[in-house]
Amino acid sequence: MTRPLFPALIPAAAAALLAAAFPSQAAAQATPRALAPGVEVEVDSPGAPVPGRIDETALRYYARIGDVARLEAEIARLKAIDPLWDPPADLFAPQAQPSGVDETPFWERLSAGRIAEARAAIAEQRVRTPGWQPSARLLEELDLAEATRRVRDASEANRWSEVVEAAAAEPRVLTCARLDTLWRTAEAYGRLGRTEDAFALYRTAVTTCPRAAERRDTLFKASAHLPPERVRDLAELGATANPAEGEDYAAVRGALAELEVGRTLARLGARGAEPAAADLARAEAAVLERRDADGALALGWFHQNRRRFAQALEWFGRANEWEPGERAAEGLVLAYAGLNRRAEALEAARPWRGTSRRVDQAVRAVERPAGTGGPAAPRGPSPLDRALAARDWSGCLDLIEAERRANRFTAALAQQRGWCLMELDRPTEAEAAFAQALALAPSAPPAERRRLTEGAEYGALQARLRQDDATGVVRDLPTSQLSEAQRRDLRAGALASQALRAYEEQRHRDALRLLDARRELEAEPRGLTLMRGWSLYALGRQNEALAVFEALDRRLSTADTREAVSVARRAIYRGE
Amino acid sequence: MRAINRRTALAITAAAAAAAAGVGAGAMTGTGMSAAGREAELAPAAWADFAARFVAADGRVVDTGNAGISHSEGQGYGMLLAAAARDRAAFRRLWDWTRSQLMVRPDGLVAWKWEPGKGVTDPNNATDGDVLIAWALLRAGELWPDSGLREPGVTLTRAVARHLVVRHAGLTLPLPGMEGFRKGTAVVVNPSYLVFPAFRAMAAADPDGPWQELVTSGLVLLAKARFSQWQLPPDWAQVEADGTVTLPDGFRKQFGYDAIRVPLYLAWGGLRDPYYFRPYGALTARFAGGPVPATVSLPGGTTAQVAASSGMLAVHRLAARLASTGANVTVPPGATGEDYYSTVLLLLTRLAERSLGFAP
Numbered sequence: 041m042t043r044p045l046f047p048a049l050i051p052a053a054a055a056a057l058l059a060a061a062f063p064s065q066a067a068a069q070a071t072p073r074a075l076a077p078g079v080e081v082e083v084d085s086p087g088a089p090v091p092g093r094i095d096e097t098a099l100r101y102y103a104r105i106g107d108v109a110r111l112e113a114e115i116a117r118l119k120a121i122d123p124l125w126d127p128p129a130d131l132f133a134p135q136a137q138p139s140g141v142d143e144t145p146f147w148e149r150l151s152a153g154r155i156a157e158a159r160a161a162i163a164e165q166r167v168r169t170p171g172w173q174p175s176a177r178l179l180e181e182l183d184l185a186e187a188t189r190r191v192r193d194a195s196e197a198n199r200w201s202e203v204v205e206a207a208a209a210e211p212r213v214l215t216c217a218r219l220d221t222l223w224r225t226a227e228a229y230g231r232l233g234r235t236e237d238a239f240a241l242y243r244t245a246v247t248t249c250p251r252a253a254e255r256r257d258t259l260f261k262a263s264a265h266l267p268p269e270r271v272r273d274l275a276e277l278g279a280t281a282n283p284a285e286g287e288d289y290a291a292v293r294g295a296l297a298e299l300e301v302g303r304t305l306a307r308l309g310a311r312g313a314e315p316a317a318a319d320l321a322r323a324e325a326a327v328l329e330r331r332d333a334d335g336a337l338a339l340g341w342f343h344q345n346r347r348r349f350a351q352a353l354e355w356f357g358r359a360n361e362w363e364p365g366e367r368a369a370e371g372l373v374l375a376y377a378g379l380n381r382r383a384e385a386l387e388a389a390r391p392w393r394g395t396s397r398r399v400d401q402a403v404r405a406v407e408r409p410a411g412t413g414g415p416a417a418p419r420g421p422s423p424l425d426r427a428l429a430a431r432d433w434s435g436c437l438d439l440i441e442a443e444r445r446a447n448r449f450t451a452a453l454a455q456q457r458g459w460c461l462m463e464l465d466r467p468t469e470a471e472a473a474f475a476q477a478l479a480l481a482p483s484a485p486p487a488e489r490r491r492l493t494e495g496a497e498y499g500a501l502q503a504r505l506r507q508d509d510a511t512g513v514v515r516d517l518p519t520s521q522l523s524e525a526q527r528r529d530l531r532a533g534a535l536a537s538q539a540l541r542a543y544e545e546q547r548h549r550d551a552l553r554l555l556d557a558r559r560e561l562e563a564e565p566r567g568l569t570l571m572r573g574w575s576l577y578a579l580g581r582q583n584e585a586l587a588v589f590e591a592l593d594r595r596l597s598t599a600d601t602r603e604a605v606s607v608a609r610r611a612i613y614r615g616e
Numbered sequence: 617m618r619a620i621n622r623r624t625a626l627a628i629t630a631a632a633a634a635a636a637a638g639v640g641a642g643a644m645t646g647t648g649m650s651a652a653g654r655e656a657e658l659a660p661a662a663w664a665d666f667a668a669r670f671v672a673a674d675g676r677v678v679d680t681g682n683a684g685i686s687h688s689e690g691q692g693y694g695m696l697l698a699a700a701a702r703d704r705a706a707f708r709r710l711w712d713w714t715r716s717q718l719m720v721r722p723d724g725l726v727a728w729k730w731e732p733g734k735g736v737t738d739p740n741n742a743t744d745g746d747v748l749i750a751w752a753l754l755r756a757g758e759l760w761p762d763s764g765l766r767e768p769g770v771t772l773t774r775a776v777a778r779h780l781v782v783r784h785a786g787l788t789l790p791l792p793g794m795e796g797f798r799k800g801t802a803v804v805v806n807p808s809y810l811v812f813p814a815f816r817a818m819a820a821a822d823p824d825g826p827w828q829e830l831v832t833s834g835l836v837l838l839a840k841a842r843f844s845q846w847q848l849p850p851d852w853a854q855v856e857a858d859g860t861v862t863l864p865d866g867f868r869k870q871f872g873y874d875a876i877r878v879p880l881y882l883a884w885g886g887l888r889d890p891y892y893f894r895p896y897g898a899l900t901a902r903f904a905g906g907p908v909p910a911t912v913s914l915p916g917g918t919t920a921q922v923a924a925s926s927g928m929l930a931v932h933r934l935a936a937r938l939a940s941t942g943a944n945v946t947v948p949p950g951a952t953g954e955d956y957y958s959t960v961l962l963l964l965t966r967l968a969e970r971s972l973g974f975a976p
Contacts (some may be wrong), residue, residue: 160835163889182891202915205845 094118094125097175101147103131113217135485141165141172150178153187180212187213188221195224203228214241218248223261230265238265239274246278252287255279256295263299271299291443294599301326305335308342309431331596333363340371341431349378366396373399374429377406395525397459397495405429436460449479451492458499474500498526502533508533510541532562539568548575567591573604582612621769652945658969662963663701670694670956675709676717676730681955688718688726688741692748693960699755700967704763707756711765714749724775725794738877740795743780744809746772747790754821766821773818777825787836788829792852801857804864807849809835809875812885813971824931831885837861838878838892844917846893849875863914872911873957876928879935880961884968890939897939900932904943908932917954926954927961937974 041570101269102111112208118125147167150421151157159182161176187210194202207225208213221242229238245258252336255278263271275296279289304323327335340355356371369392376385381446385406392399407426427435440457443449458473477496484492501505513534517527539554558564564572573588586608593601622884637943670678670690677690691714718726726749728742750772757766766901776921780791784803790810791797797804819827840861841853851874854864863869882892900908907923924932933945947962954962969975 138740150686156839157838159839159889159891160832163892164832166889167886179891202845209845 073210084385094122095175095177096128097143097177098147098181098436099127100131101144104144105148105151105312107151107565139496140171141173143178146174146178150181150185155182155189158182183210184213184218185335186210188218191224193220194242195228198231200228200231204232204234214244216245216254219249219254219258223258227261227265235270236268239261239270242266242274243277244290246274247281250282250284250287252289252291255289259292259295259299263302268300268303274294276581284538297322298326301335305338313342328358331362331370333359333365336362337367337371340522344375344378345430350551351376353379366392366398370398370402373402373406377402384408401428402427428456428460431463433460433463449480449495451477451484452488454480455492455496458496458503458590462499462503462506465506469502471500471503471507474503494522494526498522498530503531505530505533508537510537528561532558535561536568539571543571543575544576547580551575552579566596570600572602573608577608577611582608586612626762633700656700657967658697658963659701660701662966663697663703665950666697666959667703667706668965669958671710671857672779673707673709674714675706675711676801677710677956678695679956681957684732686717686730688714688728688958689748690960691718691726692745693754693835693913693964696755696967697960697963699752699759702759702953704756704760707752708763709767711753711756711768715768723779724771725779726772728793738864740793741780743776743790744811746776746780747809747811747818750776751817753813754817770787770821773822773825775820775885776818777827781826781830783810785855785857785959787833787855787859788826789833789837789855790830790831798852799864802854802862802864804852804854805837806852806874807834807838808851808874808881810838810878810881811880813885813891815969816885831887835887836893838882843871843914844893845904846871846899846912846917848912848914849878849895850914851875862900869915870911870913873928876931879938880931880965880968883934883938886971888938890974891941892961893935894941896932896935897941900936901941901943908945925961927965930965934969934974 081392095169096118098258099111099114102114110362115127118127146158146161149155149161152579160180165174166172181269187206190206190212191203194200194206203225204476207228209219214225216222222245225489226238226241226245229235229241239262242258242262246255249255249258259275259278262274266274274290278292283289300319303317304315305327307315308323323335324339326332327339336355336359340352340359342344342352343349343355344352352371353375356375358371359365360368360372369506370386373385378381386403389403393403394400405428424436424439427439437457437460440449440460443453454477458470458477461467461470461473475497478493481489481492481496501516501520501522505513510533511532517534518531520527535554535558539551539558542548542550542554552572552575555564555568555575558568569588569592573585573592576588577585586605589601589604589608593605628821631736637747655786671694672678675694676685677694678684679690691710694710695707695714696703698710716728716936717730718728718736720727721739721741724752725741726746727736728745729736729738731737750769753769753772756763757769777791779794781804782789782791789805792804792806792809810830812834815827815830815834818825822833828896837853837855838849840859841849841865848871851870851872852864854862856862869922879893879896882888894915901913903909903919908929909919910922910924912918913920929945929947932940933947936943936945
């Protein structure tokens, strides 16, 4: 699974992602025939099936342990192999073990993900019972589980060719039944530049997965690795191909619209971007509808950079209203400055002065230092200040590079270079820049040394966090020289990153524990609260999940929260 | 027609019974082994050839591929082969040399490295050497109950259990040596030191020892330690505190001269599950008709130009047979020019095949 966005930094986008990631699990109970314990199973008593034609080992195991979801999946799978097959009438009756070997211990290990142990136990059983063969179904499930794990491990480590190789060795994992593996493999193709192979896999998903949510999520995944026109092709296929009864594929087209708005907003920041008026209008409407603070900021900068300060002010104001923060404040300061409303600019900056690097920078760009009449004539903002105020990050790099060539490189400039690289989402280089800043700090004026050292260290840790090294950051925090606020900030970021990872790996208890720890440090953003709700849901704590979703929905009702509330309500109503 | 079917059926039953007998404690003294005790498992000619080429008159096994040095592993193999050939005098010479030259450690373990003219040049032990020597002694004690060889076997078995078997990440694992294999919270292991048939014999001699857990954990380790598209075990593996298995830095990252023994010991231990043999079957199937590479770098899976020796090919042939991949591995016959290690692998594979009821 891709993790392109960092929740603490981009909460709204992460929320969308999480919502996109979840419903494939949430929708698991949406199959028409419920098989909850105590509920009658549709089985045909007459016309006994020919024994031995279909391997019912797994079926009987899931029936015995009462794993309804897997039982249903297995019934569907066997039906697909043989449409004439029906679940045996005695599915829930105790069965004699025909081979003399009870396979339950192996299935238990397999279900618990302890595959190596299952393999070892089988090998030992074969020594004890030489004539015995494990059922073909057990061996198949083990092969699939191993291939799934290989794909996951390789993809977690960004070893894309290994992902492709592992999937090629076991193509049976590339089906809708193992959607996460399919997505990871498609991503690997995308990363390797094999766009058509990636497309083929995404097409498999959007044309064979019965659930609308699965198709919609596939679209979100594909958008990161396919060109827009191919994503449009997928949306067209996903909205029409092989419809399943009772599913509404409008969500697929909705996802496409959402993606296109996202692309318009992302393009606003590019130099010289001039989106079509219709696209812009659609994006603005979507941002207003969703109360999307990040989108509002993007629109604010779009106008600010074209010196349309009044419109910029409007969008920054909305962003600040929906989600108050230093980035909105920074925009407000500069927009007011553009309108020559200095007092209001300083007023907007006030809550953040001294604690926000961004806001302080913005203030420096607008404040004219008072001339003392001495030899130092009043100075306006430097070209670098202006570049930063205009959010011209490449310009920032160019200017600093010029300083470096002129042998005027300092720790402060190295650090600024790090932050500009962070803005450009180049965290690896940023980390190097912060390391350079740290190395240069001792040659700075004594008064600034401590501040520079701290800043560089903080930046380096932020850069590592952005590179997914949460574990390393947590390990190194205690030995760092940071202020308490900076530490708290980093620790919260690391916990969010770890929680997201736990959630993706379906370690829901860990996810909750990490979220709880994070909430001790900082208020929980929306995206993470939504994740908390889905974790509770996955653990069968439906009432708590519903409470979380309803609280979110009361504060701000969006498509995500409405869907979450309705899924949780249905589950409670159906007693699942 | 009918007679042939019957014979085939009987052969299978006999092999299955032998394999089944290998499980529990006490199996090595069971009927299967005492019946085998009457008849040598290794042809006298094969043993005589090995002894002439690699065993000095004083009982020292010479590693001709390694500048004529000696080591605990070689002594262990020599003793096993001598026992299999029922050469009691040779066994005694090999053991005497081992005891007097290599058993210089206060903890009862065996120093691993000996160089001509210098004696022991590295007092650290190599656990496979200790295990092989202990197993050979136990075997000799069974064959020749009046020889007094069982007691030192039991003593060495207990020393291995006490000093070299560790509990780590939920697994019971053999440390490759006393010194140098703990890395912070991780442990470095050598999968080819999992001498499964020896563990079974040691379980019989030391019923309270950790031997059955070593078998179980060894299988778990081998199910985890699979790398590259070939899914082969590495010569050296690192087991992290959470149980994940990685390739340790500072060790050659490959499937090679060490790890080739992994399928040999599995088969010899009666652990015939095809899952554990498929990687070798796949490798030899891929290189069918040409030279099979001696080493495969991991995790990349790049194969070496150097071809596998006859002994390595013999192991591959056995593995392919158990994997049922249908791959046909040809082992060059009459390899008198083979070095010590290749010859050892050839002979040990022959013993393993025999224990499984396979025709040579």
